[in-house]
Amino acid sequence: MKNEINLSFCIWDFEDITHSEITRLIGLQPSKIYTKGEKNTIGLALAKENGWIITTSLTKYSSFDDQMNSLLDIIESKIDIFKPLCEKYYCEFSCAVFIRYGNEESTPWVHLGSRYNNLINELKIEFDIDIYCLPNEG
DSSP: OOOEEEEEEEEEOOOSSOHHHHHHHHTSOOSEEEOTTSBOSSSSOBOSSOEEEEEOSSOTTSOHHHHHHHHHHHHHHTHHHHHHHHHHSEEEEEEEEEEEETSSOOOOOOOOOHHHHHHHHHHTOEEEEEEEEEEOOO
């Protein structure tokens, strides 16, 4: 199997606005939502906070750069909508890197360039990265 990168943009910890209102404001359907106190989509744990998440239409095998540029295109085109959301709620880029040990592929490259740096300085967006080493299953 190939190494993977899954990148998403998340809005967390809101209580005074609904998932539907965020969807209406931004004009995009979320890829995933979390509702505080309800079962998480992964496992049986209850969600600790409300969350609204978007990903790109690119595959998990697309490069970090391609996924980041796709998300930046979305956010930059609606910056006037994202700015008050980012000021009020916890917003982050969430990046999961899955490295398959035992394969010949190089480690996925994660590079945060000036386009990203300019946006996060303006919107105060955090960056979270999780790295997983998994056996090569194929």
